[in-house]
Amino acid sequence: MSDALLLKPTIWQEHVFTGQWVAGSGNVLPVTAPASGETLGHIGSTTSEQLDAVADKSHEAAIAWGDTSYDERAAIMRQAARTAEEHQDELIHWLIDESGSTPAKAAFEVAISIKVLHEAASLPSRAAGELMPSTPGRLNIARRRPVGVVGVISPFNFPLYLAIRAVAPALALGNAVILKPDPRTSVCGGVSIARLFEMAGLPKGVLAMLPGGGEAGAALVENRNVAMIQFTGSTAAGRKIGETAGRLLKKVSLELGGKNSLIILDDADLDLAISNATWGAYLHQGQICMSSGRILVQRDIYDRFLERLTEKARSLSVGDPRSGEFALGPLIDKGQLDHACDLLSRAKASGGNVLVGGETDGLFFKPAVVSDVTTDNPIFHEEAFAPIAVVIPFDTDAEAVALANNTEYGLSAGVISRDAGRALRLGEQLRTGLLHINDQTVNDEVINPFGGVGASGNGTSVGGSSNIDEFTQWQWLTLKGEAPAYPL
Structure with a gap:
């Protein structure tokens, strides 16, 4: 320097x-x-x-x-x-x-x-x-x-x-x-x-x-x-x-903005799936247009995934990044904090179950995991721009495509699977400007064209x-x- x-x-x-x-x-x-x-x-x-x-x-x-x-x-x-x-x-x-x-x-x-x-x-x-x-x-x-x-x-x-x-x-x-x-x-x-x-x-x-x-x-x-x-x-x-x-x-x-879907297929390595979902949902407190706003998990592994992600969210440290090594820092201002709290409250009122997180201290917001979210829940559609992981089960690949495409946004999507061909076939049906096979939704390398479609x-x-x-x-x-x- x-x-x-x-x-x-x-x-x-x-x-x-x-x-x-x-x-x-x-x-x-x-x-x-x-x-x-x-x-x-x-x-x-x-x-x-x-x-x-x-x-x-x-x-x-x-x-x-x-x-x-x-x-x-x-x-x-x-x-x-x-x-x-x-x-x-x-x-x-x-x-x-x-x-x-x-x-x-x-x-x-x-x-x-x-x-x-x-x-x-x-x-x-x-x-x-x-x-x-x-x-x-x-x-x-x-x-x-x-x-x-x-x-x-x-x-x-x-x-x-x-x-x-x-x-x-x-x-x-x-x-x-x-x-x-x-x-x-x-x-x-x-x-x-x-x-x-x-x-x-x-x-x-x-x-x-x-x-x-x-x-x-x-x-x-x-x-x-x-x-x-x-x-x-x-x-x-x-x-x-x-x-x-x-x-x-x-x-x-x-x-x-974006309401991006990370799709976890039933043959995915669970450890890698948790790692990708944690990064995609919580990096920079979820204040990224590419954040994994919906985590769609095939039903055969849904319960195990939900339990593991909840444990992971509970373990993440939150604090002033100037005073120590923390996984998450603060939200940018009170307006953003109020939006996150309001969206989480409306999600609960519409039947969502907050398994962990959502507590606040100043501008610090504990990373949350929300389950039991249906397509009429506001948190299914609205961008949170906060560390909130919304986890939704699906049965078939076709259902995953339908859930992921049920949005006005079209920025980023990711698909995790041991079968890259299957993941690519699914991914090619998604209306999105960025598509990542076997990676989460937050990616940029400067040399790539970056842009979304629809409301993105x-x-x-x-x-x-x-x-x-x-x-x-x-x-x-x-x-x-x-x-x-x-x-x-």
């Missing part, structure tokens, strides 16, 4: 980033540790007026940045990656403090974010189009061009990774970016990214980082200079953004080769030696 702090508070306190650190025009927002309630500092926020002024400058900067040589853009990505590697301990520290991540989760998030930067460095030198057949004497080209200014609205749960996975490729492909991080994680999900690219030598105005709430997000979506919105967050917010983007004819990428997104994907599709647009170019004479 470098001796000099990347995220020195005197740099970002009460500031936003517009290419330089300036006072925000909105209210100053507290930076809070959810585990203790401690105030870690204060971040500036933006108003629609400030955002509009920044977007004007971003539009101008995008033109020059799009014309910058591919090797210069790649070099900046590589330098940002080196800077992140030098300061990875500091980045991990902030993820633990500000987002309530456990040390292992925080370390993984930093590592995968660094991988994003390395992968983004390869994008500027990729083939930028196609040479197509045409009539003699005419050069016929389809080429990829930057879209202009990309607005990125990112969430709190993986604040560094889910922002940088859009910011880095968008920049690498020649776009300017305005990042609006979640106000609850503006340092680890916003300041950190602005500082990485500032230190890497990104030209001023190409990246802005403007924390704020709903007003700032709406202004970003509405702004005439913002050509595209990449949003990761709740389905409810995503619908509103999609409606506005559609009215304004803007390109939009929506990565939304608009069918677009970020990551891997799909980044080129997302953050550029086609231009058709023809060239003749001289203009033809037409018969009119």
Whole structure:
């Protein structure tokens, strides 16, 4: 780790980033540790007026940045990656403090974010189009061009990774970016990214980082200079953004929620099934769009599985990740805690049986296991975003498919079985953007296209080769030696 702090508070306190650190025009927002309630500092926020002024400058900067040589853009990505590697301990520290991540989760998030930067460095030198057949004497080209200014609205749960996975490729492909991080994680999900690219030598105005709430997000979506919105967050917010983007004819990428099914077939190794279900349901307190929101277990092994998972949930430690090694940390805020408690209460009122967990202490929520859930129970359909494992029996493979597809969401699914062929046949019937055979539902490797269908997104994907599709647009170019004479 470098001796000099990347995220020195005197740099970002009460500031936003517009290419330089300036006072925000909105209210100053507290930076809070959810585990203790401690105030870690204060971040500036933006108003629609400030955002509009920044977007004007971003539009101008995008033109020059799009014309910058591919090797210069790649070099900046590589330098940002080196800077992140030098300061990875500091980045991990902030993820633990500000987002309530456990040390292992925080370390993984930093590592995968660094991988994003390395992968983004390869994008500027990729083939930028196609040479197509045409009539003699005419050069016929389809080429990829930057879209202009990309607005990125990112969430709190993986604040560094889910922002940088859009910011880095968008920049690498020649776009300017305005990042609006979640106000609850503006340092680890916003300041950190602005500082990485500032230190890497990104030209001023190409990246802005403007924390704020709903007003700032709406202004970003509405702004005439913002050509595209990449949003990761709740389905409810995503619908509103999609409606506005559609009215304004803007390109939009929506990565939304999920009620994902992990299917355990009767021939599965029970130890491995428990391991996968525990990870899928409880990782980062269940605050992941890919969490295993339903665990569907074939009836022959259901009772044993339920007993083992209940024991496992009871054994998981919950506490402040800054003060020791705990399996689970806090939920992000009281709003999220109240939602989890309300959903669990409604699940019980509808006949669900809470076998373990659900007790709260501050923002800490004991991991729960719920059985006896029918398809008319609200917890069957609603995303919990909390450490709640809903375990449901099924008899046949066809019934498992029907249960898994009984949702408006379509993000991730997993199938566990010793018979990979059987698992694949079942999995291919699931309506989902991500499918994992012999793995749980929480997976991402950066190089893969990531996206959902239905209420989980608009069918677009970020990551891997799909980044080129997302953050550029086609231009058709023809060239003749001289203009033809037409018969009119």
